Amino acid sequence: MPGGYDCPCKFGMKADGQGGTCNGGPTLEKANVIKLFRKDELKPILKKSNLIGKGCFGEVYKGILDNKLVAVKKPINGSVLESDQFANEVIIQSQVIHKNIVRLIGCCLEVDAPMLVYEFISQGSLHDILHNSNNKVAFNLDARLSIAAHSADGLAYMHSKTNNRILHGDVKPANILLDDNFIPKISDFGISRLIASDKEHSASIIGDMNYMDPVYLQEGLLTEKSDVYSFGVVILELISRERAIHSDNNKLVKNFLEAHMKQKKATEFFDKEIAITKDLEILESLASMAVECLSLDVDQRPTMMEVAERLLILSRSCKL
Secondary structure, three states, rough: OOOOOOOOOOOOOOOOOOOOOOOOHHHHHHOOOOOOOHHHHHOOOOOOEEEEEOOOOOOEEEEEEEOOEEEEEEEEEEEOHHHHHHHHHHHHHHHHOOOEEOEEEEEEEEOOOOEEEEHHHHHHHHHHHHHHHHHOOOOOOHHHHHHHHHHHHHHHHHHHHHOOOOOOOOOOOOHHOOOOOOOOOOOOHHHHHEEEEHHHOOOOOOOHHHHHOOOHHHOOOOOOHHHHHHHHHHHHHHHHHOOOOOHHOOOOHHHHHHHHHOOOHHHHHHOOOOOHHHHHHHHHHHHHHHHOOOOOOHHHHHHHHHHHHHHHEEEEEEEH
């Protein structure tokens, strides 16, 4: 079939000996909203020399399809969600079109765990810019605010402006990619629902512990406010240029919140590169916003839309 949605599994996804179209291919074909690539089309890209990233969900390869640069995400030891559930998740992602969200171009279903094809974003991630000690780059407050505001706008769009409410579930600097103009694009949203590294535990909590909402960790219920918490950690990293590390009891977040409770100014946490007198008021506003996002009382956290609006105002004031 053109595009290819043949199921490769030997016994069928339910181990009932009924192979065929258990990967949701017919649903995707009928929806006609996403391109289905054949395995042979992606094979030249899946070379070690093209590997540009590796994470808990799999490997990312850079290549060219239809004369366009793409990023192909190949799951490691993964298994797909069953049938139409997977197809519907892919359809939802393919319909999300926003300047600050990485676009899903297509997928390949001729493999055990579907490979996803995204537009390629050229300048790496916010994590690389903030924390690459081998090649530390200048990073002024104007650029940081712009990235924060546009990233928040992308997340707000996912939460409230799409036909289906979309939660990210793994907001972190590594999932905020930057294009040639330093414009951020949110990546990997909903991927934990598309691909489960261990199918028997696919309902378990998936995400980066360094940025994970403690309420989500305790209750196991992902909400928009879970993404808001994670974005609060991102804001804290933006103003401090320090990494949030869960294994050291997340001292960055803990010490920051304790300082706030003791009514201390957040100045000691500000990155020296941006902690100049004329910008301290803006930085204090950013710190206050981070505190609200990091509240353990979910109801006290702002919505992503509110965060985006406030960041836009701060970004404009920084340019004055």
